[in-house]
Amino acid sequence: MKVGVIGLGQMGSGLAASLLKAGHEVTVYNRTRARVEPLLAQGAQSADAIADACRGEAVFTMLSDDAAVQRVAFGDGGIIESLGAGSLHISSSTISVAMSGQLAAAHADRGQRFIAAPVLGRPDMAAIGRLFVFAAGEAGAIDAAKPLLDAIGQRTFVVSHEPQVANAVKLSCNFLIASVIESLGEAMAFIARNGVDRHDYLAMLTSTLFGAPIYTTYGKQIAGGTFSPPGFAAPLGLKDIRLLLQAADDLRVPLPLASLLRDRFLTLLANGGGEALDWSAIGRLAARDAGVDVVSENLL
Amino acid sequence: MKVGVIGLGQMGSGLAASLLKAGHEVTVYNRTRARVEPLLAQGAQSADAIADACRGEAVFTMLSDDAAVQRVAFGDGGIIESLGAGSLHISSSTISVAMSGQLAAAHADRGQRFIAAPVLGRPDMAAIGRLFVFAAGEAGAIDAAKPLLDAIGQRTFVVSHEPQVANAVKLSCNFLIASVIESLGEAMAFIARNGVDRHDYLAMLTSTLFGAPIYTTYGKQIAGGTFSPPGFAAPLGLKDIRLLLQAADDLRVPLPLASLLRDRFLTLLANGGGEALDWSAIGRLAARDAGVDVVSENLL
Amino acid sequence: MKVGVIGLGQMGSGLAASLLKAGHEVTVYNRTRARVEPLLAQGAQSADAIADACRGEAVFTMLSDDAAVQRVAFGDGGIIESLGAGSLHISSSTISVAMSGQLAAAHADRGQRFIAAPVLGRPDMAAIGRLFVFAAGEAGAIDAAKPLLDAIGQRTFVVSHEPQVANAVKLSCNFLIASVIESLGEAMAFIARNGVDRHDYLAMLTSTLFGAPIYTTYGKQIAGGTFSPPGFAAPLGLKDIRLLLQAADDLRVPLPLASLLRDRFLTLLANGGGEALDWSAIGRLAARDAGVDVVSENLL
């Protein structure tokens, strides 16, 4: 298919590469030119303007936040203005449920089609087309997107006919991961105070009931106090919990554990944690509150 | 080895059976006689008094709580009075860190040996000797207990030379599980309000990052609202979180997520949840607070 | 002075009346005409359009939320377009810190003056010019507003030279009140479970250390379960806590008690509490969670 990709961060670049590998005709657009070059070498075409990336059957957006999507979609010369009637916008960014709803409405007004298709997986999985995709939107639009979604992910879950519900599901997954981080952080603060080595403790956990990769990956970071370089930076963690709480607030769903996580991220960022730290660094705040000795220089 | 087992609930009975299967000479004691019979058929001998279960090289206790251990260990004719010098008490009950410390001190005073060896695993695992064992105490005592621990568990982790630390580790594991329950409960309340079927949602989770058995097992119960019969009753969940918080309080470790869990268990028990409900029923309280329709008659 | 008043809810009507009483020349504007009449009888003039209320030296806005201010200030024919250079906009609405900042910037661009002057006090205090006023903005602008602020309040506190800081102070006051409500709610749930009558308990509190009107007023409502008609409706309580948390989030200030309050308001609204209930109704949720018998039909 003829498809555009807007937003060439680590995730967007991987996504474009996967589409190329699957044989699609890909036009890429990025605000800063440097990120475009490697994809040209892989066969992509370069768009000078957003509109140039909107001339195919579909255009992906993989952007950092609501503000970027607002600019790219609703700005002058943006996607809403540029996309042809019947063409498809696939939004893979982790954005707010509300923004996803606004996109759905605006596209419908223009006779364009829209699905939300946020993904689960780190950049290395994006690069090899092994993401998990949560897709939502009208059945016809999802069917049309299928060859593209197959190219970027190992599996697609159709979540709902309402696009924004896919964003809700994505946000809930990040919440579940952050909950594991917090619980490990508290358990390790307690265990360290009992004189047990955190790495030994983690080995016990992962050898028994907690063998899942989430526990291994984040447990190692918390035990070692090694949060740099970040796989997923702390401010992004805050952003996603904030988006979850906003969506939950709109639906009047109180989420006390999510509230606790938000306070943890704010504490982390207020005390020097930022872009340079992985979001798992909130897993050391329980030890800080407990006055447990800090073991690493990488720590706040 | 010649060994006593005191406390023949589901866990203690399984433990005694595993010891018998491994060829040990087992004497069992239980306050109510009925639970003794099945083990006699498997080759155990019956003790009429606690003291009669203390005549071997070692005696296990697998009791429900601190009060039971207090009675059996420190009461008239109890283990402290009855156990021979140099003999070993293996405490496998999930009891308080403080009580474990008191046992350690009392046994040391008498020249007896003591290890804490709480276990991870449900009754069906106990019955086939496949528990995980967290053992702590003096190296010599743990070595002496090895043939017995090998009989009851698939693997033993030596946690510390201080017995009560094993109890701390055990309590922290139950905390980690309860944290998963709470996080699933909140996520499902949110997701249900978004119109997604909870079982479909769970299938997505367990097909992606949350493939571990904890998520599958508890997720199914929360999604279906099916909490009876309990695998681990709600009051036991409260007990263990309470013991964790007490131990953490003694060490001045604040655990806000554990505090949240305690409040959830109290809410559950105050609203009709009790012995008949699995502890995972706290996973429906987020939905209750959100006013989400309740799907099952098994629910509070 | 010649002054406009936009927004004639209970608070705005009281404010206009106080200005009239103090001898100012007042032009009023309200979206729905009915609320205008009583003020005409008191000597006010009626504006047919927002612009007509902007022809004096100053214009007050007393509106329900950010959306209303957005419309009235930034919409076509709104205050930003209509106010003369050098004229003054006094924003007394309880709105977001961010919106107050946007107003400040937009007025500065146009050479208009702007102060935020949110107030503390119920409608009956507004009606007799006995509000407390938190004013912030440039010193010259505040001086210019002084005769007007003196007319509406018993006392004006100058908070900062940045207008939006006055909004932050106002929100923090509502947070402090809501905290008293929550603490009373928890204490009364506990005390009721101990068999003490809530009204007797309240009498003890207010006779000893808690003699302040906040405790008397809200304590009586919580003890009696009488939350209708509302003095300040529950959705407004949620709104203000939400605005506080957003402002605190922007400054990276974690506020765990405010997070708890937000969850309480969401629970209340999700379970049938709404416009018809006073915000103090969150003070019965602790009793609900504790399974304490509910004493009144007015309760959720």
Next chain:
Amino acid sequence: MKVGVIGLGQMGSGLAASLLKAGHEVTVYNRTRARVEPLLAQGAQSADAIADACRGEAVFTMLSDDAAVQRVAFGDGGIIESLGAGSLHISSSTISVAMSGQLAAAHADRGQRFIAAPVLGRPDMAAIGRLFVFAAGEAGAIDAAKPLLDAIGQRTFVVSHEPQVANAVKLSCNFLIASVIESLGEAMAFIARNGVDRHDYLAMLTSTLFGAPIYTTYGKQIAGGTFSPPGFAAPLGLKDIRLLLQAADDLRVPLPLASLLRDRFLTLLANGGGEALDWSAIGRLAARDAGVDVVSENLL
């Protein structure tokens, strides 16, 4: 009346002095002799043993915690053994509800009378007989104690016929005060981040809705970061919140704000706060989490 007073800390000494001033015949007992002398000068008699303080019509206990009461009441030669049939034990210590219940039962067994009469007020109020007294127990016992309670307090509230309920009421009052401290701490952290001086802010609060002494007293300490010397030391604050939570747990009453306070006290104590700090020091933890500059050397 002939009355003993056991426990001559600041509160107990004030209580004994007030009884003497009212003309009662007072015998005092304290573990360390030094605190006895000043009272002898005021006309008290000294008891060499607990039993010697139990020979009158009544004996007060004003001790620091459950452990001290356990020793003094239930130990060899303690009150239970020594008090005459029909004589009265008045327990004014802030102890657990459970311990108060045990005292009630033990005294009843011996044909002795028992009331709980915990007090509200600082040492300076105790010294001049201006405490508030929460009394609970059988009506006859309370009547008998009336001349004594009148001597120590400005007012007595009869709470219940069950002694331990008075302890519950007392604990709930300390919870309400600690809630004010926490709410002020959060509000001031937020306000300081907005660039407002904390003392100016406090002046606004106490001039408007928050004129009560609690706000003035604790607000000043938090604003100034001046927590030494303590009026009520931080570990006592933790103790009382812990007792409240235990009593609430027994009754299955979840108290999330109390849980938050407990975590605050633990954080304070784990980070160097202790005997030398007033319990209001928890009111600076919100600022610490927010990374707000600390203004005083007295701070952790």
